[in-house]
Amino acid sequence: MQTIEEKLQEHKQSLNVVQAPSDLEGRLRKALEDVPAKKKNINRAMTWVASTAAVLLLIIGTYQYPAFAYYGSKLLDKTDLYSLSFSEVADQGYGQTVNKSKTLDDGTVITINGVIADDNALLMYYTIDRPEGSVFTDSGSFRYQTDKIQGFLTDSYSKGGGGNNSKDETHIERIDKFDPVSPFSRTLTVTFIEWLDNGERASYPISFNFEANKAMNSIIKEEISKSVPVDEGTVHYDSITASPTSTIVKGHYEMDEEGYPRFSGNTKLYVNGTEMKSWRMQSDNTKKGILGFELEFDVLPTDKIKTIELVLEDFPGYQKVEEPISLASPSDQSIKIGNEKVWIRSVTKTDTGYDIVIARKQFTFLETGNLSVQAGDIVVPVSSISSSRPWDLKNGNILWEQTYSFNTMEEPEHLLLDGFDYIKTYDKTISIPIDQKK
Structure with missing residues (x-):
């Protein structure tokens, strides 16, 4: 390769x-x-x-759209891209210099210094300068923000950003991230927002020429089309797009029950056996009726790429409880059910019946629809459930407990539980084929 x-x-x-x-x-x-x-x-x-x-x-x-319109001696990692000023990035041959400014009514100057664009995102480097003799207030850095970038076949929204204030509070340097823009846009217009003292907001559009031949396309773009079966559905990994700003993995869920899973689980990306830093995970609703998701990882290393692997480390699972749980000897000792544990901490008589305190891990949830106790010859359903509260084990671990109340004068002997949801370890690996011709 x-x-x-x-x-x-x-x-x-x-x-x-x-x-x-x-x-x-x-x-x-x-x-x-x-x-x-x-x-x-x-x-x-x-x-x-x-x-x-x-x-x-x-x-x-x-228009001439190159397959990969960027050259440089080495790729910056994501930390560099977000921490350097655009002049430092440009010195290494990255991105398109813009240098387009707009002066606001109070003399504040917003300057777009440059942009870096690829298939995954557009990074915009800009500065905000107060007029001479004026400084930003404590909330000054939050007074200004970006809304979206528009152009031909482009309507890209801001996905957040960050920056730093100068020591004298007169200058702000920021880097904002946007959805990817169309390489066919010749002119881009970014809208800046200023929140005024009266609570209203003012909009300031700034347009600049976009030179796609100075942008960056993808290094690797592969269809994955592989899936991992889970307890209550399937996790599909659809594609991976690796660019100089990030690596994006897209996929979707097919769950037995309608809607997204309670938790997204953890997917790790390994390149040549080395784990890549994960930056974010979000839902992707761009395709109607598809429960999509998008994972963002750090940029791929510049050395030879031999293997790329995705590992579904954990994901919501379901544990069916086949046997009644004895309430004869409540204690702080765990009861193992399948690969998970629960704790029956206490069984206490009350004026209306019995309270049972059950503890669990943070992301373990008992199925309460048919939760009940066996008391003699009768089955008594749960009457009320308290809010969760922490149980500090004093060893660095914290469990969560709840009180389950049952209206019965006869002491319960067994807890009857259909099952529970929990974070299950899967450790399923998907190897991503790499086109050796690329």
């Missing part, structure tokens, strides 16, 4: 080749369909002709 540097050199040779993305037809079709209809047929026809001509000019006359 080629190193990233070899990939860059190979793609450099194809820079002058016009290469449209595979989904271009659908995206252009959608853009044309979004053109508002006119009342007169002649206007509709002229609109279609003009739009079609514009598309042809875009493809044939003005």
Whole structure:
């Protein structure tokens, strides 16, 4: 397999080749369909002709989209990308310099220094400077924020960011992250928001030329199409896109019961046997009716990539309880059921019946629909359940306990429980094939 540097050199040779993305037809079709209809047929026809001509000019006359339009001696890791100023990033040959400013009514200057874009995200580096003799207040850094970036086939929302204030509180440097933008956008407009003292907000759009040939495309883009069966459904891993800003794994759930699982579990990414840092996990609702998810990891290493593996370390599981649980000797000792444990801490007589204190791990949840006790010849359902409260074991572990009340004057002998949900260890590995031709 080629190193990233070899990939860059190979793609450099194809820079002058016009290469449209595979989904271009659908995206252009959608853009044309979004053109508002006119009342007169002649206007509709002229609109279609003009739009079609514009598309042809875009493809044939003005736009060249390289397969990988970025060269550099080495890739920065994600920590570098988010901690360096754009001038430091640009010194190493990264991104597109913008240097576009807007002066607000009070003299504050917002400057877009540059952007880095790829298939996973757009990073925008910008500064905010107060006028001479003025400083940011304590909430000054929260006064300004970005909303979204718009352009041709682009409507990308901010996904957060961060930055630092200068010691004299007159200058802020920020890096904000956005959804990926279309490489066919020639002009991008980012909207800045200022929260005014009266509680209202002001909007300041700043437009700049976007040069896709200075952006960065993907290093690896592979379909995975593999799945892992879990107790109550299936976890599907659909694709992986590795770019110079991050590595994104997309997938979806097919669960026995409607809706997302209670917890997302933990998926780890290993490259050449080394675990990659995980940054976030979020739901992905871009496809209607699909319970999608998106995992973000650190950038891939620049040395030769031999193996890429995903490991579903844990995920919600279900443990069926086959036998009644004895209440004869309550204590702080655990009762093992399957691979999980519960604790029957106490059985106490009350004025209305009996209270049973049951402890469990934080993400273990007893199924309470049919929870009951056997008291003599009768089965008594639970009448009330308290809120969870911590039980500190004083050894670094904290369990959670609840009081379950039962209206019976006869001392209960067994707890009848259908089952419980818990975080189950799966440790299932999926190997991702790597196209050796890339």
